[in-house]
Amino acid sequence: MSKAASSSPHVTGSATGHSIARRLALMFALAAAGVFFAVGVALYNIQCNELHRHQRQEILTRYEFVESLIARRMFNTEKWALLESKLKELTPQEGNVTYIVTSDDPRYRLGTPFPSDVKTVKEGGGVQRVFMPERTYLTLSGRVPPLGDRPAVMLTVGVDPSAFDTTSHALNVALVIASLFGVAAVAALGWWIARRSLAAVDDLSRHAQELGPKKLSERLPVCKLPGELAGLVLSFNGALERVEQAYMQLSTFNADVAHELRTPLGNLIGQTQVILSRERSVAELEEVLQSNLEELERLRTIINDMLFLAQADRGMRADNLVRASIAQEVGKSAEFLDMLLEDAGCSLKIEGDAEAAIEPSLFGRAITNLLYNAIQHCDRCSAIVIRIAESEDGVAITVSNRGMPIAAHHVERLFDRFYRVDSSRTDSRNSHGLGLAIVKAIAVMHGGTVFAQSRDNETTIGLTIAHGIAR
Template identity: 70%
Template sequence: MNARALVSTHSIARRLTLMFALAAAAVFSVTGYALYQFQCIELRRHQLQEIKTRFEFVESLIVRRINNAEKWTLLEGKMTELMPQDGSIIYLVESNNPQFRLGKPFASDAKISNEGNGVRRIVTENGTYLTLSGEIPASGERPAVFLTVGLDASAFDSTSRAINAALVIAFLFGVVVVAGLGWWIARRGLAAVDELSRHAARLSPLNLAERIPARDLPTELDSLVLSFNGALERVEQAYVQLSTFNADVAHELRTPLGNLIGQTQVMLSRERSVEELTEVLQSNLEELERLRTIINDMLFLAQADRGIRAANLEQTSIASEVLKSAEFLDMLIEDAGVSLQIEGDADTRIDRSLFGRAITNLLYNAIQHSERLSTIRVHIERAEHAVAVKVSNQGSSVEAHHLDRLFERFYRVDSARSDSGNSHGLGLAIVKAIAHMHGGTVFAASNTGVTSIGFTIADSYDA
């Protein structure tokens, strides 16, 4: 099955049309059955009413006026006039006295079934009759007689069949009409969806800023369009971030690679002494180390993006781990002319190596941006179901629109990328990744020359 056929099979319009048709079929079936039962009851009532009326008329005529053979002869003539030539109505009078008989009895092989209340259905070669019978008492010379009035049911059966056929035709026609109307209504109702599809088809990476118009839409589609436009906005942001990330990666790798290539070309341009070659190799080694650091950090972030969680969790004092990392940075702290103060403590389960990497990045960032003779403060406190670690330094304030982006990869507040030789812009992104690996979050604030950056670790977090 090709894609077009698959789409057609699962068409909403077709489903709605089928549902309309099934609903119409159900309604028409119930209605048709009710009408069928009603017409059967009414036809039978009319049949019984006519038989009863004719029986009572003849019975009254015999009881009141017929009490001898002479008058019976007059009755025979009268009844002959009343009976139609087509045999749709028959009158039968049976008696022990042959002089007081009327009509031709039914054949002995006729099939007789009782319908109740003295009514019988008699099926003969000439047709089907509904009959009503009753005995009339003797009067004068007339003995007791047994009167039977028969009504040909064929006409009523034909009428019933005609009505049933009309109901079936109306049923089929109604289902077809409702299905057609259902298809038209569905297509009209889904016109807005088709319009959305046409707008969506025009979307491409070349016009990521375009959105699906939300005006003049049915209420049911408002939330869908808003959600879709929200998804488009997130895709645009991700696409822009990816483009920026690629540009940043190219920039970060281009500088050391350019240095390596340039220095190597200069060295190869003429003969060099061993001292000169050694100096160049040492410089190249520094650039290679920088490349390796960038690549390792990018690989770490890629693993974090795949949802890897912190392992090797140990119950540890956070203050002691911060102190270990600070001792590693003693020389940098001394060169920057700043001091370090650790406030508070909390025990929680952490991966020591990952935590050390995160706090080292925060301390290194604070050292780079601190004023001389200022104090870097590391504040540790236990919040609700988490431990928060905040590193604060005195220096230039960070504008509010930069704070939300500090943890993006390769993002720098200084657009000129100053001091890029010492930092490649992945430090805070790694802090964010490590916080997430411990089930925590990151935060940043800057006010009146004090910038605070930190992260949380979920208390008793278990990977």
């Protein structure tokens, strides 16, 4: 496992196809594109409206100036000649401005009228767009009343809008280029900001790559982390701590299993080798076979208990539940231990009673294990007390015995598999350390829990049974 971890390639966010930095940069770019598009549309509309307003203003200004000249001063042919000269001065050589005056009297005409079949488009406010073959004009027309010898005339002022259109096009191109540049700049800055912000994630990835079975005590660094990552790292470190504890428990469990199985196997092999070393009588062979049978029975018990605990770990629940008197079931289990109680010089008291849904065989096994544990550690001529009490959560069954107190750090681990307060295993032949672990498994299978305490030379170990299990 450690070799695989050490040989795995270093992976960071920037090296994968789902880089957070790239996705953030893309989102920044899309957001910027949306903002620039909205702003661009608004600016485009504003500049179009302003240019159109300036175009109309220029036409209106020219029209009002010429109309004023005609309406106030041009009352005969001599004055009209001066108007013609004045309009020639006002007309640029490029031909982008034109003045047209039509009248029933040929003497009061100026410019070349637009063909009658020319295409025109009204743009509002009296302004029309006239599409000539060589160019397009924005025109404003109006009637000038007669004055003196001059009859009424029709004045038309035309301005070529191409200059405004060129300016509008240039502004639009500049706006598009600026927007594209802005989007690219925002994307680049977004990627840089994201990479800087995610540098802590890369550091955590590098530290995580270094974790392994040989470095179970190491944790990911928490200092100088953003608030968004600190909680995640603390949770991950908590998970690492639980993994370390589970790994250590598994290692201890494997060592305990090996030890528990090695002892009877060693006894079997040793006794068999001794008995085969020379000829033996039938009585001696029977004695060795009887001893080997005891060791084999012990092996079978250990294996069956381990299989039972493995099934409990997979979530097995108690089946075939029946409502029964807890005191009666405890009494039945106690009957099988009368000889052990007598040998230990202990008496048994059962206090209280309640009803609960139990599987009798499993419940009896749990009570037997609790009683057996109490008998092993009780003082001679003392009483073992079984108390049964009912509560809202279920029925609590406690087994108390007088004896040597158990340290607090041992009490917390009494229900661990293969755990013994006496680490030397001096009593390993009579107990293989799975009894209380089975009690815990049976309690969980009945929807309950286990508990233990030791004070004033009295040790109390018990379990709870739910009133009924929801299916």
